[in-house]
Amino acid sequence: MKFNPGRRKFITEGTAIGVGATALAGVTQEGDAAAQAPIRWDRTADVVIVGAGASGLPAAITARDGGATVIVLEANHDIGGHAMLSGGRVPLGGGTSMQKKYGIVDSADQVYLDHTNHKDSEFRYCDRDLVRMWADENVATFEFLIENGVKFNDEKPDFVNEGTVPRLCVAQVYSPDLKETINGSPGSGIVRPLEKSARAKGAEILLKHRMTRIIRENPTSGKVLGVTARFEDKDVNIRARKGVILATGGHTSNVAFRRMFDPRLTEEYQVAGEPWTKQNGWQSAPRSAVRPTRVTIAAAESLKHVISGPVMATRI
Numbered sequence: 001m002k003f004n005p006g007r008r009k010f011i012t013e014g015t016a017i018g019v020g021a022t023a024l025a026g027v028t029q030e031g032d033a034a035a036q037a038p039i040r041w042d043r044t045a046d047v048v049i050v051g052a053g054a055s056g057l058p059a060a061i062t063a064r065d066g067g068a069t070v071i072v073l074e075a076n077h078d079i080g081g082h083a084m085l086s087g088g089r090v091p092l093g094g095g096t097s098m099q100k101k102y103g104i105v106d107s108a109d110q111v112y113l114d115h116t117n118h119k120d121s122e123f124r125y126c127d128r129d130l131v132r133m134w135a136d137e138n139v140a141t142f143e144f145l146i147e148n149g150v151k152f153n154d155e156k157p158d159f160v161n162e163g164t165v166p167r168l169c170v171a172q173v174y175s176p177d178l179k180e181t182i183n184g185s186p187g188s189g190i191v192r193p194l195e196k197s198a199r200a201k202g203a204e205i206l207l208k209h210r211m212t213r214i215i216r217e218n219p220t221s222g223k224v225l226g227v228t229a230r231f232e233d234k235d236v237n238i239r240a241r242k243g244v245i246l247a248t249g250g251h252t253s254n255v256a257f258r259r260m261f262d263p264r265l266t267e268e269y270q271v272a273g274e275p276w277t278k279q280n281g282w283q284s285a286p287r288s289a290v291r292p293t294r295v296t297i298a299a300a301e302s303l304k305h306v307i308s309g310p311v312m313a314t315r316i
């Protein structure tokens with residue numbers, strides 16, 4: 001089956017989708033005519049995904065399901081990112097199999113209304129287009145998790161986030177083995193099964209590979225051709241025939257970046273998820289691809305609380 005992401009056409013048109021993951025293909029920037037020095041490529045894949053956490057792993061599975069070859073780069077010595085340490089709380093609704101099992105009636109429209117409720121201090125700022133797309137993907141995303149091995153506690157979903165319908169399900173901790181769960185959190189019950197599914201479907205995950213540069217046709221403009229990753233003090237150049245997906249998490253560990261939004265967030269602040277994973281995020285992305293606005297940040301932050309990892313809400 002030819003890998004064609006349909007209306008999202010994100011590989012061909014390079015449109016950024018969802019909250020957490022940004023797809024880079026045809027991003028262009030004016031005024032940089034100097035051609036890129038010839039690149040010695042060490043590896044090649046159709047889709048290169050940076051980050052093996054809550055966004056990167058589903059992206060890898062979906063790209064494989066679409067027939068693309070996939071390389072996932074992970075800076076850490078293991079997969080999972082923040083999601084590994086997370087509470088594994090997944091409040092997806094719209095009429096999921098778990099809601100139906102407990103006789104709960106829900107719809108994508110009700111999910112949309114609950115997450116754009118102007119009476120709610122967070123949701124009133126949500127980006128309507130993002131929430132609409134997310135609401136429409138709730139059911140498919142929940143079933144996607146089940147299809148790829150995630151097991152939820154078999155109990156009646158609970159109310160959450162002032163929602164009018166019970167939607168909250170919690171993943172089962174993956175195993176009693178701390179080597180697999182890191183800190184015994186239910187989040188392991190989301191990322192370990194997704195890792196196993198991605199590997200079983202043929203996605204290659206390269207650990208301890210930290211992406212340091214996005215390679216484009218010209219030094220700072222033109223189509224994205226691939227990335228450079230640092231591995232054991234050597235640079236590795238990985239070519240992406242179809243696209244690069246940045247799924248590097250948020251910016252909480254990046255003092256300079258977070259102080260852009262709140263100058264009080266200086267270096268002495270503890271960051272949830274550290275030292276297991278450091279989230280510096282977007283540093284290397286082309287400026288034209290990353291223009292966080294206040295609303296997007298508010299939406300991103302609130303949606304993050306709502307959907308446990310961006311791409312779970314936006315299958316490619």
Ligand SMILES: Cc1cc2nc3c(=O)[nH]c(=O)nc-3n(C[C@H](O)[C@H](O)[C@H](O)COP(=O)(O)OP(=O)(O)OC[C@H]3O[C@@H](n4cnc5c(N)ncnc54)[C@H](O)[C@@H]3O)c2cc1C
Pocket residue numbers: 020050051052053054055056073074075076079080081082083084085086087088089090209210211212247248249250272273277278279280281304305306307308309310
């Ligand atoms: C303690 C805690 C509890 C939480 N509980 C919940 C919950 O119950 N429900 C919920 O919905 N959300 C919860 N969250 C939030 C949730 O974990 C995040 O929203 C989600 O993990 C974000 O997904 P992501 O893919 O964007 O980032 P992550 O899952 O963090 O994945 C990003 C990955 O990218 C890697 N990376 C970063 N930079 C690079 C680079 N340059 N090169 C290569 N790899 C790189 C990181 O090492 C990491 O593995 C919790 C978070 C924390 C910290």
